[in-house]
Amino acid sequence: MSKILKEKKLKFDFTLARDAIKFDDDRIPEMKFLKGVDFLIEWDHEIWFVEVKKPKNVKKMKRMKTKMHLQGKDSFLYLYLNDRIDKDKSLIYYVLIDKEDISKKSLTFLTEYLNRNVGLENKDMIKNKYIESASVFNEATWNKRFNSQCPVKRIT
Amino acid sequence: MIESLEIKNFTCFEDIKIDFVPGINIFIGDNGTGKTHILKLLYTIPSSKTKVSKDETGYIDEISYLLEVESIFLSESNALTRKSSSKKEEIKKFVLIFNIDGKPFTVTNEQHNWLASLNCDINGVYIPAKDMLANAPYFLSTYKKYDMHFEKVYADVLLNSYLPPLRKLNDRQKAWMKKIEDVIGGEIAIKGEKFFLKSEVGEIDFMLVSEGWRRLAHLWLLIRCGLLDQGTELCWDEPETNLNPSMFPVLVDVLLELQEMGVQMFIATHSYYLLKRFDLQRKDHSVKFYSLYEKNKKEGVKCDPADTYLELSHNKIDEENEKIYDLTVENELFKKK
Numbered sequence: 001m002s003k004i005l006k007e008k009k010l011k012f013d014f015t016l017a018r019d020a021i022k023f024d025d026d027r028i029p030e031m032k033f034l035k036g037v038d039f040l041i042e043w044d045h046e047i048w049f050v051e052v053k054k055p056k057n058v059k060k061m062k063r064m065k066t067k068m069h070l071q072g073k074d075s076f077l078y079l080y081l082n083d084r085i086d087k088d089k090s091l092i093y094y095v096l097i098d099k100e101d102i103s104k105k106s107l108t109f110l111t112e113y114l115n116r117n118v119g120l121e122n123k124d125m126i127k128n129k130y131i132e133s134a135s136v137f138n139e140a141t142w143n144k145r146f147n148s149q150c151p152v153k154r155i156t
Numbered sequence: 157m158i159e160s161l162e163i164k165n166f167t168c169f170e171d172i173k174i175d176f177v178p179g180i181n182i183f184i185g186d187n188g189t190g191k192t193h194i195l196k197l198l199y200t201i202p203s204s205k206t207k208v209s210k211d212e213t214g215y216i217d218e219i220s221y222l223l224e225v226e227s228i229f230l231s232e233s234n235a236l237t238r239k240s241s242s243k244k245e246e247i248k249k250f251v252l253i254f255n256i257d258g259k260p261f262t263v264t265n266e267q268h269n270w271l272a273s274l275n276c277d278i279n280g281v282y283i284p285a286k287d288m289l290a291n292a293p294y295f296l297s298t299y300k301k302y303d304m305h306f307e308k309v310y311a312d313v314l315l316n317s318y319l320p321p322l323r324k325l326n327d328r329q330k331a332w333m334k335k336i337e338d339v340i341g342g343e344i345a346i347k348g349e350k351f352f353l354k355s356e357v358g359e360i361d362f363m364l365v366s367e368g369w370r371r372l373a374h375l376w377l378l379i380r381c382g383l384l385d386q387g388t389e390l391c392w393d394e395p396e397t398n399l400n401p402s403m404f405p406v407l408v409d410v411l412l413e414l415q416e417m418g419v420q421m422f423i424a425t426h427s428y429y430l431l432k433r434f435d436l437q438r439k440d441h442s443v444k445f446y447s448l449y450e451k452n453k454k455e456g457v458k459c460d461p462a463d464t465y466l467e468l469s470h471n472k473i474d475e476e477n478e479k480i481y482d483l484t485v486e487n488e489l490f491k492k493k
Contacts, residue, residue: 061485101489109481112466112474121466 007038007052008098010139011153018042023049023075031081034074037093041150046090049075049131054098061099065110068095069117069134076131085129093118093134094142096152102138110136157420158198158278158389162253165238167193170456176422179415179442182434183424186472189448189457191424195282195391196228196309198422201254201261202280202389203228203312217273218263227308233265238456278389281316281378282309285394287370289317290362293349317374318346319381328417329379332410336376339406340369344376367398375410386418396427408433412441428473435465447471 003020005012014020024036041048051071055061072093079085095114097107114134115121123132137145142152162173168190183191204216204224222233229236237250249266254274261274288295288310296318298304299311322329337343342355351362353373362370378384395407408430415421425431434443445462449470462468 058486058490061489062482065481099489103484106481106484109477113478116466122462122464124463 005039006155008054009155010052010096010098011155012039012050012150013153014039014041014150016149018044024071031078034078035071036078037071037075040075042089045088046092047079047086049091049093051093051095052098053095064097065113066117068110068136069114072114072118072131072134087129090133091129091131093131095134095136096142097136097138099138100140104141107136107138107141157257158201159255159258160253161194161197161255162251163194163197164251166197166250166252167236167238168450168457169193170238170454172457172459174446174459175461176420177442177444178418178420179444180411180421180423180434181444181446182431183422183446183448184426184431184468184471184473185424185448185457186450189450191448192285192393193229194448195393195422195424196307197225197252198389199280199282199309199391200224200228201256201276202278203282203308205276205278215273216261216276221263222265224308230305230307237265278387279383279385280389280391281383282312283374283390283392283395284309284313285397286310287367287374287398288313289351289370289374290365290367292317292351292362296349313374316381316383317351317377318349319377319383321380322382325380325382328413329382332379332413333376335406335410336372336379339403340365340372340376344373344380368400368403371395371397371399372403372407375407379410379414384414384419388419389422390414390419391422393424394426395423396425396430401427401429404430404433408437412437415441426473428477431465431473438464 001021003014003017005014005020005022007022019042021040022038023040024038037049037051039048039050041050049072051068053064053068055064072095076091085091093114095110097110111134114136118131118134119126120131120134139152139154157178158176160173160175163169164171168188174194183194185191200221201216204221225236226233233250249264251262251264254261256274256276256278259274284307292314296311296314299306325333340353342353345352345354345359351373352359353362353365353369362373365373384390396404399407411421431445435445437443445465445468447460447462447468447470448457449460450457460469468474
């Protein structure tokens with residue numbers, strides 16, 4: 001199965017990953033009460049939940065802020081309910097916002113907002129396996145961080 | 157170290173108790189939530205120490221303590237009692253309960269408890285939000301002679317800053333001073349009552365040195381005279397004042413190292429960047445955050461502790477960040493080009 005995954009107008013190259021699937025399409029339908037992330041990516045030591053957002057107007061952009069944690073939490077719950085949590089791998093939640101002109105300051109704010117809503121205000125209080133960190137990117141900051149590992153390109 | 161402070165009916169506080177960590181205690185809160193009052197109260201303990209014995213253990217009694225509170229707050233003790241207290245029968249009385257090195261010290265401004273006393277070996281330094289070093293000449297001599305309307309902390313700042321260097325500085329102290337020198341561009345010299353920055357281009361009067369650098373220079377002076385050492389309490393009101401956030405890494409590094417050495421710190425801040433700098437290093441250091449907030453006038457100011465920045469409740473800085481984000485979304489991200 002191809003590890004090049006597309007979501008909206010973005011194409012992610014997860015060739016180097018152990019496994020890369022479109023999660024909300026393939027797995028979550030069996031649990032309708034859950035809202036899955038777009039991709040589930042498996043690396044040697046990490047599992048990534050990746051969610052792509054493309055808010056189209058001010059109202060949706062503002063609402064996105066308060067809702068974007070849900071897919072990550074639900075995806076964790078899905079793995080947990082299906083006894084698929086790998087205790088040896090870290091769970092990481094990444095949100096990519098398809099909005100080029102969003103500033104780094106806004107991304108920092110959204111990352112903190114996301115961490116708080118995911119429940120990562122104080123990680124020391126979490127004793128069991130859970131999402132370990134959450135970050136928000138745009139296309140440029142994603143590529144700056146992951147260019148050699150899993151770059152993202154715009155589909156023209 | 158100061159382990160806890162309980163405040164009843166004092167200024168904006170109705171009834172709160174705060175447990176401290178031995179390292180860095182950081183207070184946030186809207187204007188008027190009593191951050192500076194807490195810092196000043198904590199400073200009253202080392203500053204009211206009298207009768208220093210041979211082993212340098214100070215002794216505090218209630219009467220001298222109350223006089224110190226009055227000179228630090230520049231108010232009579234009765235005026236410091238909370239005005240809108242709901243407990244009318246107690247309206248004239250405030251109560252302060254400190255827990256210091258496992259020993260309680262209780263003071264009230266109404267019924268003098270002549271037995272209230274404490275042996276204490278804590279030394280203290282208070283750095284106010286306003287810089288004093290540039291305006292130092294003749295301040296102390298005038299302050300000593302005249303009844304000037306200045307809180308005692310301003311005189312203490314200068315008394316501490318004029319102290320001569322230690323006969324022998326250790327390697328860590330030298331390294332911290334070097335770190336600061338690299339940023340401000342030289343050492344500090346004192347001539348008469350004036351401070352100068354000894355830079356490559358010559359001696360620069362402190363009046364001409366940027367106020368942000370003067371904050372760091374102040375820290376340099378306190379390290380040089382050995383005041384910031386194990387068993388010292390440092391109260392610093394808004395260290396970020398006039399300091400560009402790019403200078404924060406040096407400031408935070410030095411403060412974290414001082415804390416490792418045994419300096420207990422109490423910091424009040426409005427700076428997101430300063431908070432985050434501490435938050436990012438909290439795993440390896442003793443750091444705790446406190447949010448001061450007023451739900452309603454009747455209950456007075458309350459305090460919520462937090463282990464992390466994200467855990468802070470009633471965080472006005474974060475609320476402002478959110479407003480700025482929302483405004484950016486509204487005004488910039490979807491603006492028609």
